[in-house]
Amino acid sequence: MIHGARVKALNDAKTVRGRYVLYWMQQSQRACCNHALEFAVRRGDELGLPVLVGFGITQRYPEGNERHYAFMLEGLRETEARLAERGMQLVTMLSPPVQAALALTGDAAEVVTDRGYLGFQRRWRRRVAQRAGCRVTRVESDAVVPVETASGKEEYAARTLRPRIQDHLDEFMVPLEQTSPRRDSLQMCSGSLNLARVAVLLDELRLNRGASPVSLFRGGAAEADRWLADFIRNDLGHYAERRSDPAAECVSHMSPYLHFGQISPLKVALAVDSATSGSNGNVEAYLEELIVRRELSLNYCLYNAQYDSLAGLPHWARTTLEEHAGDRRPHTYDLQTLERAETHDPWWNAAQREMMLRGKMHNYMRMYWGKKILEWMPDPDEAFRAALMLNNRYELDGRDPNSFAGVAWCFGKHDRAWSERPVFGKVRYMSAAGLERKFDMESYVRRVDGLDRDRQEQ
Numbered sequence: 001m002i003h004g005a006r007v008k009a010l011n012d013a014k015t016v017r018g019r020y021v022l023y024w025m026q027q028s029q030r031a032c033c034n035h036a037l038e039f040a041v042r043r044g045d046e047l048g049l050p051v052l053v054g055f056g057i058t059q060r061y062p063e064g065n066e067r068h069y070a071f072m073l074e075g076l077r078e079t080e081a082r083l084a085e086r087g088m089q090l091v092t093m094l095s096p097p098v099q100a101a102l103a104l105t106g107d108a109a110e111v112v113t114d115r116g117y118l119g120f121q122r123r124w125r126r127r128v129a130q131r132a133g134c135r136v137t138r139v140e141s142d143a144v145v146p147v148e149t150a151s152g153k154e155e156y157a158a159r160t161l162r163p164r165i166q167d168h169l170d171e172f173m174v175p176l177e178q179t180s181p182r183r184d185s186l187q188m189c190s191g192s193l194n195l196a197r198v199a200v201l202l203d204e205l206r207l208n209r210g211a212s213p214v215s216l217f218r219g220g221a222a223e224a225d226r227w228l229a230d231f232i233r234n235d236l237g238h239y240a241e242r243r244s245d246p247a248a249e250c251v252s253h254m255s256p257y258l259h260f261g262q263i264s265p266l267k268v269a270l271a272v273d274s275a276t277s278g279s280n281g282n283v284e285a286y287l288e289e290l291i292v293r294r295e296l297s298l299n300y301c302l303y304n305a306q307y308d309s310l311a312g313l314p315h316w317a318r319t320t321l322e323e324h325a326g327d328r329r330p331h332t333y334d335l336q337t338l339e340r341a342e343t344h345d346p347w348w349n350a351a352q353r354e355m356m357l358r359g360k361m362h363n364y365m366r367m368y369w370g371k372k373i374l375e376w377m378p379d380p381d382e383a384f385r386a387a388l389m390l391n392n393r394y395e396l397d398g399r400d401p402n403s404f405a406g407v408a409w410c411f412g413k414h415d416r417a418w419s420e421r422p423v424f425g426k427v428r429y430m431s432a433a434g435l436e437r438k439f440d441m442e443s444y445v446r447r448v449d450g451l452d453r454d455r456q457e458q
């Protein structure tokens with residue numbers, strides 16, 4: 001059963017005569033554990049129609065570059081094959097998502113789509129719903145507890161969202177039943193992009209080449225499953241104690257796969273919850289990150305229209321940063337120096353290089369990295385924009401609600417006021433000495449150096 005709270009009609013139009021039910025896939029780019037897809041399959045069976053899956057590739061996705069496209073296309077290629085095994089054709093069109101969806105609605109009896117929380121993703125869905133001429137239904141599949149069910153307003157912090165999520169967890173943490181459609185759509189459409197050779201397609205697309213593809217993380221549901229199994233087997237048992245240690249890498253690496261919808265957060269949560277390796281608070285610690293913290297970011301982007309700027313911060317944080325904007329900085333760097341990882345701070349430089357080389361910086365270093373950008377750039381506004389830009393350019397999981405909430409956290413979002421100090425005002429400060437006290441930072445730098453060596457040997 002798909003919980004009614006996941007389902008929302010986006011227009012008042014009716015089901016019309018058509019050849020298929022269209023699942024316009026955008027956020028949840030997967031064939032497994034996808035509530036929107038399963039909803040479409042059920043509607044198709046009720047109407048006696050097959051399900052066609054449509055996906056539009058825009059070459060100008062906001063802040064997207066070759067690194068992101070490579071990961072996405074690897075995932076789509078696999079999704080196409082997995083959908084075909086279930087009797088559904090994936091039609092991939094080289095066209096902006098709204099145009100692709102509308103081009104395919106002409107023959108659709110109705111349209112089902114998934115959910116995205118960023119402003120432009122919401123606008124895309126509104127436009128399709130306005131112009132489709134048939135019923136358009138949105139089905140939430142990228143939050144464990146649908147955001148409005150947990151809370152109808154912007155939450156102040158994890159501590160205020162946590163009890164609201166917990167109230168609904170039993171209701172929503174249930175496996176999704178999967179059935180294949182009674183009628184297949186495999187030969188319905190011609191002209192789908194050939195996804196077989198990702199490298200060739202990447203060369204042909206007119207993309208921003210600002211960051212090149214990475215080799216450590218490959219896109220696709222099978223890779224996501226592999227990392228997840230590996231994490232549960234080897235690291236979950238130490239997660240609570242070691243997740244913050246940058247040298248240990250005791251993390252799941254789920255974020256790029258979650259960002260592209262190649263794995264479902266529900267599937268990850270259920271797998272971790274039932275793992276025997278996860279006693280001693282490890283499961284709780286992991287689910288806190290995956291559900292409470294991640295869904296706090298969704299809450300932020302849904303309810304705060306200014307999630308991508310300093311204006312999204314709470315009043316106290318904006319005020320204190322403004323009051324200290326003119327403070328003398330201990331070091332100042334421009335964007336280029338930061339991007340080239342040429343600061344005086346070896347830990348920060350290692351973090352920046354980690355992100356550039358493999359497309360994913362360790363979580364704890366992300367906090368330190370963002371705090372230092374605030375400390376070293378001439379003013380908080382410039383610092384915010386620089387942190388977001390670098391994050392979104394180089395991180396495989398960048399351009400996500402978590403990206404906006406993560407950067408904003410460094411500037412005081414979802415946090416409380418601390419004792420006042422220069423530059424930061426009452427915003428929480430982090431120091432190199434703190435890192436050195438807690439972790440073996442030389443070992444972290446050696447790990448990053450290893451990434452550099454691997455790249456040069458390739």
Ligand SMILES: Cc1cc2nc3c(=O)[nH]c(=O)nc-3n(C[C@H](O)[C@H](O)[C@H](O)COP(=O)(O)OP(=O)(O)OC[C@H]3O[C@@H](n4cnc5c(N)ncnc54)[C@H](O)[C@@H]3O)c2cc1C
Nearest residue numbers: 251252253254255289290293294363370397398402403406
């Ligand atoms: C400055 C800054 C920028 C960030 N940018 C991004 C980003 O672009 N994309 C992104 O997905 N996350 C971002 N985060 C949040 C967090 O760092 C990553 O989600 C985490 O490092 C992902 O690695 P993992 O999947 O191996 O984590 P794990 O520790 O294995 O966690 C599992 C999952 O829990 C969620 N999670 C973990 N930590 C957080 C957190 N602090 N906030 C919200 N959700 C969390 C993620 O979905 C993650 O995949 C940022 C944090 C900061 C401080």
